[in-house]
Amino acid sequence: MFDFHVVGGSSIRSLIAESRPDIVETVRDAYLTHHDKNSVNPNSYFLRFLEKADSRIIALPAYLGGRYGVAGIKWIASFPGNIEHNVPRASAALLLNDYATGYPFACLEASQISAARTAASAVLGAEQLVGGRSARRVAVVGAGVIARNIVEFFRAQEWSVGGFVVHDRSPEYAERLTRHIIGLGYGADREDSFAHAVDGADVVVFATTAGEPWVTEPGTFTAGQTVLNISLRDIGPRIVAGAQNILDDIDHCMTANTSPHLAEQELGHRDFVDGTLAQMIRGEVRAATDKPRIFSPFGLGVLDLAVGLRIYRRAVESGRAVNIPGFFGETERW
Numbered sequence: 001m002f003d004f005h006v007v008g009g010s011s012i013r014s015l016i017a018e019s020r021p022d023i024v025e026t027v028r029d030a031y032l033t034h035h036d037k038n039s040v041n042p043n044s045y046f047l048r049f050l051e052k053a054d055s056r057i058i059a060l061p062a063y064l065g066g067r068y069g070v071a072g073i074k075w076i077a078s079f080p081g082n083i084e085h086n087v088p089r090a091s092a093a094l095l096l097n098d099y100a101t102g103y104p105f106a107c108l109e110a111s112q113i114s115a116a117r118t119a120a121s122a123v124l125g126a127e128q129l130v131g132g133r134s135a136r137r138v139a140v141v142g143a144g145v146i147a148r149n150i151v152e153f154f155r156a157q158e159w160s161v162g163g164f165v166v167h168d169r170s171p172e173y174a175e176r177l178t179r180h181i182i183g184l185g186y187g188a189d190r191e192d193s194f195a196h197a198v199d200g201a202d203v204v205v206f207a208t209t210a211g212e213p214w215v216t217e218p219g220t221f222t223a224g225q226t227v228l229n230i231s232l233r234d235i236g237p238r239i240v241a242g243a244q245n246i247l248d249d250i251d252h253c254m255t256a257n258t259s260p261h262l263a264e265q266e267l268g269h270r271d272f273v274d275g276t277l278a279q280m281i282r283g284e285v286r287a288a289t290d291k292p293r294i295f296s297p298f299g300l301g302v303l304d305l306a307v308g309l310r311i312y313r314r315a316v317e318s319g320r321a322v323n324i325p326g327f328f329g330e331t332e333r334w
Contacts, residue, residue: 038064038065058077072096076114095107121303128277140164140205163186167190239292245260
């Protein structure tokens with residue numbers, strides 16, 4: 001009852017590498033559990049800094065019921081300036097709490113858990129919108145940690161892809177991701193022009209650090225093209241308004257000046273939202289063929305709990321979790 005474990009980043013990376021298909025299924029099930037209202041997922045809380053406007057630390061508290069029965073909180077920092085020093089933008093910790101007693105029982109390095117659940121959500125959304133696991137061409141915009149994880153999850157899900165094209169404002173980073181994709185067994189090319197990168201791509205993945213829309217020209221995407229709006233703020237509201245829009249959670253996604261939130265502010269309504277990923281999984285919403293299809297996942301705390309709990313259990317079973325004896329100073333009232 002009073003055990004407390006710590007799971008470090010190196011162990012977590014190996015556990016993720018061993019179980020990506022299982023993580024996709026975990027994320028899928030967590031979405032459905034949340035859709036069935038067997039969860040509590042409050043709004044994220046943003047800690048911002050007066051002299052570092054582009055940086056923030058975010059608290060994501062949540063409870064996930066069903067077969068999980070776990071509460072907890074992810075504390076994740078996003079400092080885009082880190083990438084100028086070849087340091088990952090995000091760092092995080094995840095605390096898991098026992099639902100019966102409220103006692104925390106584990107602390108996990110969580111930037112990789114966060115990246116894995118984000119990537120799993122992306123490929124799950126792609127599969128639902130494309131209608132399978134095949135694409136002639138996938139364009140990846142942004143060549144950082146999230147993009148790398150998304151491509152690794154495409155491979156783990158055995159996607160058949162004719163070729164990837166990678167675009168990043170840094171040719172060096174684009175080249176590194178291109179080589180990584182080739183190492184996974186796919187064909188890949190670097191493309192320094194954004195317009196050329198997305199032209200003719202069946203799937204476009206946005207995984208950037210953009211703080212506001214820079215893709216604003218209507219007609220940028222074509223009917224039937226699937227756009228994974230993972231970084232949430234690259235796409236202008238007029239493009240959003242002219243597309244089929246699938247979100248992971250409508251209320252959560254309509255905050256923090258995401259692309260859908262900006263569209264809501266400009267239009268004064270949410271009529272452009274066509275449904276959620278859970279509704280697509282359940283067959284209640286189908287992919288459009290007469291307009292671009294945009295999947296915008298805000299990223300829910302319940303996903304971190306589901307993936308984190310799975311990783312924690314595997315870490316304990318395989319001896320890769322570190323027990324902290326006596327973590328709680330008192331375990332009896334008297």
